[in-house]
Amino acid sequence: MRLSNYILREGNFMSNDEKLSGRKKFDIIVESGLQLIPTVGGPLATAYFGTKNEKRFKRIESFYEEFSRQMQEIDYRFKSIKSHDEDALIAIIERLNEKIEQEVLEKKRSYFKNFLKHTLSESTNKNNFDERRYFIDTLADMTLLEVELLNYLKSIHPDMTLVGSINKPGVEQPVIVGAVGRIKNYGFINASQQSMTIGNGSDNALNQAISLNSFGQKFIGFCLRN
Secondary structure, three states: OOHHHHHHHOOOOOOOOOOOOHHHHHHHHHHHHHHOOOOOHHHHHHHHHHHHHHHHHHHHHHHHHHHHHHHHHOOOOOOOHHHOOHHHHHHHHHHHHHHHHHOOOHHHHHHHHHHHHHHHHOOOOOOOHHHHHHHHHHHHHOOHHHHHHHHHHHHHOOOOEEHHHOOEOOEOHHHHHHHHHHHHHOOOEEEEEOOOOOOOOOOHHHHEEEEEOHHHHHHHHHHHOO
C-alpha cells in the first residue's frame, strides 16, 4: 500500500485551508510510515512519538539552563543586542535550536554552548552569517572522532602528520581514514600526498600528510574551545 493512500485512509490529512509546518507534515508521514510496519508498527509509532517531543523539549530546556548558569558563574558579559544584525542573529539561533533538539550526545551539546557564547560575544551580521551557519551545520554533522582529530591537529600545529600514523585504540584504520576525508571535505585541513603505491591493495590515503589550516583553526576557536 502506498504511504499516501494509508494517510488518507486513516484520516491523517489536512484540508487545503489548514496550514501545516514542514515539521508537522514530516511527523505525520513518519508516524503513518511506522504504522505500516507489520505487527510492531502501531506500538513503535506510539513509543517513538510518545517520547520524541518530550526529549527534544528537555534538551532545549536543559541547554539554556546550563548555559545561563555557566555564564553567571564566570560573570560573563555579552555585547548589547544592538551590536548584532537582529535578523541574522535570530536565524542563527533558530538553526542552533534545531541542532540542539536533535543532538543526543551531551558532549556535542557542550560544543553548541561554545558556539552560542562566541555568537553572542562577536557581533553577528550579514558578512559572517554564512560562515556561522556553516559552522553550526558542520558541528552538528561531525562525529566525536572527527572532533578529536581536529583537536589533535591543533595540538601539533603547524606540523604535519601522516594519516597512517594516526591511531586510536578500538578504532580501525579505515574509520580514521574516513574521518580524515570528511574533515578535509569540510575545508579544515590541508593535505599532500607523500608517496604513491600501486597494487597490492595499498591505501594511498595512509600516505597523505595533513595539517590544520587557518579555517580549521577558526572553527576550533569558535566551536570547540570555550
